[in-house]
Each structure stands twice: as structure tokens, then as C-alpha cells.
Amino acid sequence: MLNNVTYNFDENVNRVGTNCAKYDGLDRYFGYEDLQPMWVADMDFKTPKCINDAIIQAAQNSLYGYSIDSDDVYESIVHWQKTRHNWELNNEDIFMANGVVPSYSACIEAYSEVGDEVIVQTPVYPPLFKAVTANNRKVVVNELKNDNGYYTMDLEDLKSKITPKTKILCLCSPHNPVGRVWSKQELIELAKICIEHNILIISDEIHSDLTFKEFTPLASISDDIAQITLTLNSAGKTFNIAGLNTSYAISKNHEILEKFKKEARKREIHSVNFFGYVATKAAYTHGATYVDELKIYLQKNIKFTLNFLKENAPNISCFNPEATYLLWLNFENTNLSHNEIKTKLLTQAKLALNDGVSFGSNGNKYFRLNVATNEKALKIGLEKLAITFK
Ligand SMILES: Cc1ncc(COP(=O)(O)O)c(C=O)c1O
The missing domain is CATH 3.90.1150.10 (Aspartate Aminotransferase, domain 1)
Structure with missing residues (x-):
């Protein structure tokens, strides 16, 4: 155990037999x-403990009916993004859903038509390209460049692959599995191409809290970039609560956000888990x-x-x-x-x-x-x- 710490990550927790x-x-x-x-x-x-206590407290009522979102959970997200990543948001820029992967799939349908092309930067978290084909869109692969284990974006290759059918670029930021935190400059150059070609960026920022150098939320860079970006995030990875299936989408472009809401409602992925709200709020307030x-x-x-x-x-x-x-x-x-x-x-x-x-x-x-x-x-x-x- 490290000195002067509150949490004991050395504890051996037996997870067998917990449906994990x-x-x-x-x-x-x-x-x-x-x-x-x-x-x-x-x-x-x-x-x-702050999350566990909140969940136990919520369970005291012995009643787990349908839940609705509330201002305080959005306020906790606004607070977290501001204090951890210096990103200014309003409650109205955010919408909660049942997970980043279901939300990502909804985005593919919301922002493209059958047969359109979606760019993914491989190697990448598999659902990001699986959701494209599952929704009858075409995956266009823009492989990352690998320089002795250090991966960068191949923007020349990206430009050469854009066609009138290219509607979405899927960004994994930070990147799973190659472990890159994209620099502000790399993100600016990527976004410049997308703005020029009218391509919407879905920025999956689920790992953004577990970063070991400065992380820049894509949409926080400029208004122009915010206008073409929908960000997906969740407290799931950071606080080990992925099983609560709770996430949120952010866009400063409310037309884009409205399309997401419409699709999320169509797919019934907007009625968030009772404990998901409680845990997200506790995490972002006390975590x-x-x-x-x-x-x-x-x-x-x-x-x-x-x-x-x-x-x-x-x-x-x-x-x-x-x-x-x-x-x-x-x-x-x-x-x-x-x-x-x-x-x-x-x-x-x-x-x-x-x-x-x-x-x-x-x-x-x-x-x-x-x-x-x-x-x-x-x-x-x-x-x-x-x-x-x-
Ligand atoms: C990049 C990335 N996005 C999304 C997810 C999963 O998100 P969720 O559990 O909210 O669907 C993961 C999980 O490994 C991930 O690595």
C-alpha cells in the first residue's frame, strides 16, 4: 500500500461467482x-466508498422503479468536466443514456444513412467498427502509424479516403488500445480536415480521467470544433461502475444533440439505471x-x-x-x-x-x-x- 493514501488498491477482492x-x-x-x-x-x-454509500442509501427505500434524470446529476457532470478537464459545459449540452457502446451505435444511425462511410482508426476498441457494419454502413479504415510502438494519426491516408459518402469519423480519445493521449495539436489537425469535409466526429472519451499527461476534450478546443462534435463519456471506467450501464452524450451543437436524443429514444436507451444516476452523481461530486x-x-x-x-x-x-x-x-x-x-x-x-x-x-x-x-x-x-x- 502507498503511504498517505485513503484507498487500498492492494486488497485482493474475490470476484468469482458474482456474474462478472x-x-x-x-x-x-x-x-x-x-x-x-x-x-x-x-x-x-x-x-x-462515496459511491457505495450512495448506492446503499438509495437502496434503503427498497424500491427500484423507473427513474428519470434530474438537474443535479447533470450539474455533477458539468462540475467534473470543468474541474478535471477545464471544459465549460451547461446542463443543456448533456444527455444521459445506457452506455457508451449503445450510444455510439445510435450515433451511427442518427448521423448517417445506410451505405454511408464511417472512418475508424485501427487498431481500436472493436465495438467502434462493429456498430458501423451492424447498422449497414461501411467501415473505412484509417490505420494509425506505428513508430516503434508509438502510434500517431496518418492524416494523409485519412484525406485520401474521404469521399462524398464519408459522414462520420470515430475518434477514440484517449486511444484504446494504443494508450495515446492525443495532443491538442493532433486534434486540431484532425478536426480541420473534418470541418473542411463536413464530417461529424464522435469522440469516445470514456478513458479521459485515467490520463497521465494533459488531456484535451476535443470539443473544448474551439467553437468550430464543438459544432461538429458529439462526445460520449461515462463514469464507468474511472470508478469501476461499468456494470451500471450509464453514460452521457455531450454536444454544444444542440441540433446534433437533439438528433442523438431522438435516436436514443427510438432505441429505448435513455431510461437510465436507477443506481447509475446515483453512482454517477456521487462519483463526480466526491470521487x-x-x-x-x-x-x-x-x-x-x-x-x-x-x-x-x-x-x-x-x-x-x-x-x-x-x-x-x-x-x-x-x-x-x-x-x-x-x-x-x-x-x-x-x-x-x-x-x-x-x-x-x-x-x-x-x-x-x-x-x-x-x-x-x-x-x-x-x-x-x-x-x-x-x-x-x-
Ligand atoms: C473506448 C471504449 N469505449 C467504450 C467502452 C464501453 O463503454 P460502455 O460500457 O459505457 O458501453 C469501452 C470499454 O472498454 C472502451 O474501452
Whole structure:
């Protein structure tokens, strides 16, 4: 445990048998039950007491009927975005929904027609391109450039792929899985192209609180950029409450926001979970210290992992991420095929990591490692990785 801290991230929390996808879904998703789960993006840490207390308090009434949104939850979001990211919002710029992924899918339908093109920057969180094809739109891949593990946007390639049918660009900011926090300059250059070609940007900022360098919300940069942006966010990742399926969409362009609301109502994804409101409000009102301490613990785990791999498994390389607790491991130097790596991970290391190919074809020979667990479990997992790939 770190000195002078309130939260104990070293605690070993038993999650087995709680219907949790990460542990109880191993057989279903990987075909083996006896794996150490270091995959799906949630954390093995308890949510802070302020959220738990608020949920318990809300449960005192023993009644869980339909809920409605209220000014105070919007005010808590406004407060959080202002104090954490210096982004000025009004309650009217925000609309709550049942998750970033369902909202993203709604956006595809709200802002494009069947057959239109949507740009995604791979490797990227899979639902961002799956939702495009599921809604009968065409995915246009703008691969990120990979310079020895440091990824940047390929804006020349992006420009060459724009056609009159290109309606949406999907931005993952910060980026899962490559761990980049896009600089203000990178975002300005990207947005300039989108403004020129009348392309709407959906900015998925769900990991924005877990950033280790200055994060700039895309729409906070200028009025011009705000006018073409719809941002999706949630307290889910930051406070480990993803299972409450509560998120929010933001746009300063109320025409864009109204279209989102209409689509969200059509899809019935706007009636937010009873505990979701309570938890979001508590998180954004009282959760700042938790996030500050969590970021220190995550950075310690990341540093430990990178040093450990360098010393004990030098064939596995990884860029030091600027955000998230997800490490994008490169196995190219093992000289094994993607399937051989995958089999070794499952049958020898006995580890469940996310398969890089699911993030796009440029994820070949990559696997994503989740280090948001206690130090002891992390060390056990890394040792298994090192013994298998040394
Ligand atoms: C970039 C990104 N967006 C969205 C989500 C999921 O959001 P939600 O649980 O609100 O649907 C994740 C979860 O891993 C993610 O990494």
C-alpha cells in the first residue's frame, strides 16, 4: 500500500461467482476456466466508498422503479468536466443514456444513412467498427502509424479516403488500445480536415480521467470544433461502475444533440439505471481523491510491468501508455505466428488477454494486457508470461 493514501488498491477482492464477465465469463469467451483474467477493461479494485454509500442509501427505500434524470446529476457532470478537464459545459449540452457502446451505435444511425462511410482508426476498441457494419454502413479504415510502438494519426491516408459518402469519423480519445493521449495539436489537425469535409466526429472519451499527461476534450478546443462534435463519456471506467450501464452524450451543437436524443429514444436507451444516476452523481461530486490515488497506483503497475518485461521477456515489447490501464503488447519478436502466441497464452501461461486481431488486422501478433489489478496478482501473471515467452 502507498503511504498517505485513503484507498487500498492492494486488497485482493474475490470476484468469482458474482456474474462478472472478467472471471465468470472465462469459459464462455476463452474456452478455459482456469485462466488468470487480464482482459476486459474493468478493474479488480473496489469502487470508492462515496459511491457505495450512495448506492446503499438509495437502496434503503427498497424500491427500484423507473427513474428519470434530474438537474443535479447533470450539474455533477458539468462540475467534473470543468474541474478535471477545464471544459465549460451547461446542463443543456448533456444527455444521459445506457452506455457508451449503445450510444455510439445510435450515433451511427442518427448521423448517417445506410451505405454511408464511417472512418475508424485501427487498431481500436472493436465495438467502434462493429456498430458501423451492424447498422449497414461501411467501415473505412484509417490505420494509425506505428513508430516503434508509438502510434500517431496518418492524416494523409485519412484525406485520401474521404469521399462524398464519408459522414462520420470515430475518434477514440484517449486511444484504446494504443494508450495515446492525443495532443491538442493532433486534434486540431484532425478536426480541420473534418470541418473542411463536413464530417461529424464522435469522440469516445470514456478513458479521459485515467490520463497521465494533459488531456484535451476535443470539443473544448474551439467553437468550430464543438459544432461538429458529439462526445460520449461515462463514469464507468474511472470508478469501476461499468456494470451500471450509464453514460452521457455531450454536444454544444444542440441540433446534433437533439438528433442523438431522438435516436436514443427510438432505441429505448435513455431510461437510465436507477443506481447509475446515483453512482454517477456521487462519483463526480466526491470521487476526485479516488481518481488521483488510482492514477498513481496504475502508473506504478505500468512501470513495474514495463521493467519486468524488459528484464524477463525481452521479446515482448510495449509502449509506455499515456492513459488507461491497458497495455498493447507486441509479440512480433517471438517469431511465433499469431495463433501460436494465442495458444501459448491460453494453454501454457494460462492467461486471458484480449486478442489483438479483434482490434483490427494491424493487431496481428499483439495482445492487450489489463494491469488494473493488485500488485501481487499482477506479478503472478507477469511471471507466467515471462516463463512462457522467455
Ligand atoms: C473506448 C471504449 N469505449 C467504450 C467502452 C464501453 O463503454 P460502455 O460500457 O459505457 O458501453 C469501452 C470499454 O472498454 C472502451 O474501452
